[in-house]
Amino acid sequence: MHNNIMVAGLKDRPPMLAMGRYAQWQSRFLRYIDTRPNGDALRKCILQGPYTPSTVTIPAVPATYNTPAEAIHLLLTGIGVEIYSTVDACKTTHEMWIAIKRLQQGESLNIQDVKTNLFWEFGKFTSHDGESMESYYSRFYKMMNEMIRNNLTVATMQVNVQFLQQLQPEWSRFVTIFKQQHDLDTVSYHKLVDILKQYQKEVNEIRAERIAKNANLLALVAAAQPHPDPYYQAPKSHKPYAPTSKQSSSTRSNASTKFKGKEIAKPITR
Numbered sequence: 001m002h003n004n005i006m007v008a009g010l011k012d013r014p015p016m017l018a019m020g021r022y023a024q025w026q027s028r029f030l031r032y033i034d035t036r037p038n039g040d041a042l043r044k045c046i047l048q049g050p051y052t053p054s055t056v057t058i059p060a061v062p063a064t065y066n067t068p069a070e071a072i073h074l075l076l077t078g079i080g081v082e083i084y085s086t087v088d089a090c091k092t093t094h095e096m097w098i099a100i101k102r103l104q105q106g107e108s109l110n111i112q113d114v115k116t117n118l119f120w121e122f123g124k125f126t127s128h129d130g131e132s133m134e135s136y137y138s139r140f141y142k143m144m145n146e147m148i149r150n151n152l153t154v155a156t157m158q159v160n161v162q163f164l165q166q167l168q169p170e171w172s173r174f175v176t177i178f179k180q181q182h183d184l185d186t187v188s189y190h191k192l193v194d195i196l197k198q199y200q201k202e203v204n205e206i207r208a209e210r211i212a213k214n215a216n217l218l219a220l221v222a223a224a225q226p227h228p229d230p231y232y233q234a235p236k237s238h239k240p241y242a243p244t245s246k247q248s249s250s251t252r253s254n255a256s257t258k259f260k261g262k263e264i265a266k267p268i269t270r
Helices: 002-012 022-035 039-047 066-077 081-088 093-124 133-149 156-165 169-181 189-224 245-258
Strands: none
Touching (some): 156 169, 169 189
């Protein structure tokens, strides 16, 4: 539809500038200018700066003071409201032309960033643990709508593969069944969801069994771990060595044997 509008504009009005289509608009706008009776003067006024009428005769129609005003009218007629006020603030048609180019090039860069981010999001999109098919489909649907809104197209096969391979493991058996019975090149992901939703109950049961099994394994691992002794005490600090009573008796006995037979000196008394 947009292309039809722009083609029609070549006949009765300037082509309208659409977001992200600046290069096409620029070419068609200048071609439209060339169809005007004073096209050379209009082109010079827009592309080369402030127009000064001269005595140079332009074929068909001479340059007049009305040329800049006509150029301004044509430029403002060919742009949308989102940039109208910015462009209208320019003083000359040449400034308007440069402003339109600058604004649209910046818009093109922003659009490219959006597209890059959407492709990255598509490639990284995945389901959450325990998420229902309805929830997963809702998030996927919003992302696909955003891609369509930004003129991004992805092959049906690629969309279905991405949707299926990012499901949680408990869906694997039913994904296999689906692949055996349907052609991923032709079936839409909307139909895919309608078919898989009938297995939601079985998937919930598989998920519950997995959770219970993991809980039992954790309990077994916890039971196998050694428990600390509640009566355990920190080792006592080392004390100087002291012989036992038995050792002391043996030492005294050895000392008695060593000095046996020797007269023990008596104290001198007066």
